[in-house]
Amino acid sequence: MQPIKQIQVSLGDRSYEIMLKAGLLQSLNNILNAFCSNRAALVVTDSNVEPLYGEAIDRIEHCNYSKFVFPAGEKYKTVETVAAICRKAVAAGLDRKSLILALGGGVCGDMAGFAAAVYMRGIDFIQLPTTLLAMVDSSVGGKTGVDLPEGKNLVGAFWQPRLVIIDPETLKTLPVEELRNGLAEVIKYGMIRDWKFFRRLEKNSTGLKQLDLDFYTRIIARCCEIKAEIVSRDEREGGLRAILNYGHTFGHAVESLSNFSIAHGAAVAMGMAAAAELAVLLRKIPGNYAERQNSLLRTLGLPVRIPPGLEPEKIYAAMLHDKKAVGAKVKLVLPVAEGAVAIIDDLDSKLIIRAVRNCCD
Ligand SMILES: NC(=O)c1ccc[n+]([C@@H]2O[C@H](COP(=O)([O-])OP(=O)(O)OC[C@H]3O[C@@H](n4cnc5c(N)ncnc54)[C@H](O)[C@@H]3O)[C@@H](O)[C@H]2O)c1
Ligand SMILES: [Zn+2]
Known part of the structure; x- marks a missing residue:
C-alpha cells in the first residue's frame, strides 16, 4: 500500500500540511480525529459533490458536524451564499473554536474559506478538494473569496487552511x-x-x-x-x-x-x-x-x-x-x-x- 504523501506549506505559525493519497477519503474519520475532537464543524459542499462524496463526511464520529449544500456553479460564489453559510454556522452552534470543512472544487473552497475567514473574525478550516484544479491550485495558498456582479474574486481574504486532504480517487467522477x-x-x-x-x-x-x-x-x-x-x-x-x-x-x-x-x-x-x-x-x-x-x-x-x-x-x-x-x-x-x-x-x-x-x- 502506498504511504500517505505529506507536503508542508511553511508559513510560520500558519504552516500546514497537505495529505495526499488515492482513497484517503475512506480514512477521513481517523485523520480528523486529531482536529475535530468535540468541536462543532460545518461541512460546506455543492449539489454535485454531496451525492457523490457526502457519505465520507457522514462517517465522521469525532465532531458534531452539520452540512451546508449550495447549488453547484460559479454563479453561486457570492456574498449571499457566504452569508447563508455563516447563518447556518450560527444555527449549528459553531463558535470561535469550531471548524469549517470545504468538500468540493475551487468554488466551494474559495467560498467556505472566506466564510471561515470572517465568521466570528476567523475560525479554522480544512480543504478537501475534489477537482484537479482545486487539488493543484486553489486549495493551497490561502486565497479565499467571492465574485461580485462587477467582476470575479473582488471580495476576499488571505486565510490559510489548517490542513488540505487530497484524494485523487475523486477525479474518477470528474467530467x-x-x-x-x-x-x-x-x-x-x-x-x-x-x-x-x-x-x-x-x-x-x-x-x-x-x-x-x-x-x-x-x-x-x-x-x-x-x-x-x-x-x-x-x-x-x-x-x-x-x-x-x-x-x-x-x-x-x-x-x-x-x-x-x-x-x-x-x-x-x-x-x-x-x-x-x-x-x-x-x-x-x-x-x-x-x-x-x-x-x-x-x-x-x-x-x-x-x-x-x-x-x-x-x-x-x-x-x-x-x-x-x-x-x-x-x-x-x-x-x-x-x-x-x-x-x-x-x-x-x-x-x-x-x-x-x-x-x-
Ligand atoms: N483560491 C485560489 O487560489 C484559486 C486558484 C484558482 C482558481 N480559483 C477559483 O476556483 C474556482 C474554479 O474551481 P473549479 O474548477 O474546481 O470549479 P467548481 O468548484 O465549480 O467545480 C467544477 C464542477 O465540478 C463539480 N465537481 C467537483 N468535484 C467533482 C467530482 N469529484 N466529481 C464530479 N463533479 C465534481 C462541481 O460541482 C462543479 O460543477 C473559480 O471560482 C476560481 O476563481 C481559486
Ligand atoms: Zn487558473
Missing part, C-alpha cells in the same frame, strides 16, 4: 472538461518552475489521458510542492507568486470576452500560447520551445488557437482592465528558458497585439 481545466494548470507548473516535470508530462501524456491514478497522485504532489514553495516565499503576491499567473492575463481577457463560454483551462491554454508567442517575438525563447508547450496542451485536449470573433485589439483592451495590469502598461509573465519565466512590464502594446493575432484563427 473531462473539468479535468482539462486542471491539466492546463498542471502544464503551467512545468513551464514556470520545473522542466523535468514538464518532460515527465510529455512522456506520460497517455497516463494523463487515461486517468492513471498512480501517475496523477505523483503529478498532484509535485504541483502542490511547487505551489507550497512559491506561497511560502511570497504569501501575499508581492513578487514571486505572480508567476502563477502565467497565461492568465491573456486567459482572463479571453474568458471575459467570450462571456465565460470558454472554460478557464481552455482560456489559460490559449493564454500560455499567446505568452509563448510573445516571448518568441521578443527573442526570449526559440520557436520550437513554444511549440513544445503547445503540442503538449493540444495532446491533452486543450486549445492553443483563439477562436474567430475575438479580436486581438479587444483582447488587449480587456487585458488592460485585468487587475494584474499596472497603470496603462500590461505586466506579463513570459517564458524565458526551459521551465522558467520572468515578469516583464515594459511591453510594447503593438507587439502584444501582434502576438495575440498570430494565435488567432
Whole structure:
C-alpha cells in the first residue's frame, strides 16, 4: 500500500500540511480525529459533490458536524451564499473554536474559506478538494473569496487552511472538461518552475489521458510542492507568486470576452500560447520551445488557437482592465528558458497585439 504523501506549506505559525493519497477519503474519520475532537464543524459542499462524496463526511464520529449544500456553479460564489453559510454556522452552534470543512472544487473552497475567514473574525478550516484544479491550485495558498456582479474574486481574504486532504480517487467522477481545466494548470507548473516535470508530462501524456491514478497522485504532489514553495516565499503576491499567473492575463481577457463560454483551462491554454508567442517575438525563447508547450496542451485536449470573433485589439483592451495590469502598461509573465519565466512590464502594446493575432484563427 502506498504511504500517505505529506507536503508542508511553511508559513510560520500558519504552516500546514497537505495529505495526499488515492482513497484517503475512506480514512477521513481517523485523520480528523486529531482536529475535530468535540468541536462543532460545518461541512460546506455543492449539489454535485454531496451525492457523490457526502457519505465520507457522514462517517465522521469525532465532531458534531452539520452540512451546508449550495447549488453547484460559479454563479453561486457570492456574498449571499457566504452569508447563508455563516447563518447556518450560527444555527449549528459553531463558535470561535469550531471548524469549517470545504468538500468540493475551487468554488466551494474559495467560498467556505472566506466564510471561515470572517465568521466570528476567523475560525479554522480544512480543504478537501475534489477537482484537479482545486487539488493543484486553489486549495493551497490561502486565497479565499467571492465574485461580485462587477467582476470575479473582488471580495476576499488571505486565510490559510489548517490542513488540505487530497484524494485523487475523486477525479474518477470528474467530467473531462473539468479535468482539462486542471491539466492546463498542471502544464503551467512545468513551464514556470520545473522542466523535468514538464518532460515527465510529455512522456506520460497517455497516463494523463487515461486517468492513471498512480501517475496523477505523483503529478498532484509535485504541483502542490511547487505551489507550497512559491506561497511560502511570497504569501501575499508581492513578487514571486505572480508567476502563477502565467497565461492568465491573456486567459482572463479571453474568458471575459467570450462571456465565460470558454472554460478557464481552455482560456489559460490559449493564454500560455499567446505568452509563448510573445516571448518568441521578443527573442526570449526559440520557436520550437513554444511549440513544445503547445503540442503538449493540444495532446491533452486543450486549445492553443483563439477562436474567430475575438479580436486581438479587444483582447488587449480587456487585458488592460485585468487587475494584474499596472497603470496603462500590461505586466506579463513570459517564458524565458526551459521551465522558467520572468515578469516583464515594459511591453510594447503593438507587439502584444501582434502576438495575440498570430494565435488567432
Ligand atoms: N483560491 C485560489 O487560489 C484559486 C486558484 C484558482 C482558481 N480559483 C477559483 O476556483 C474556482 C474554479 O474551481 P473549479 O474548477 O474546481 O470549479 P467548481 O468548484 O465549480 O467545480 C467544477 C464542477 O465540478 C463539480 N465537481 C467537483 N468535484 C467533482 C467530482 N469529484 N466529481 C464530479 N463533479 C465534481 C462541481 O460541482 C462543479 O460543477 C473559480 O471560482 C476560481 O476563481 C481559486
Ligand atoms: Zn487558473
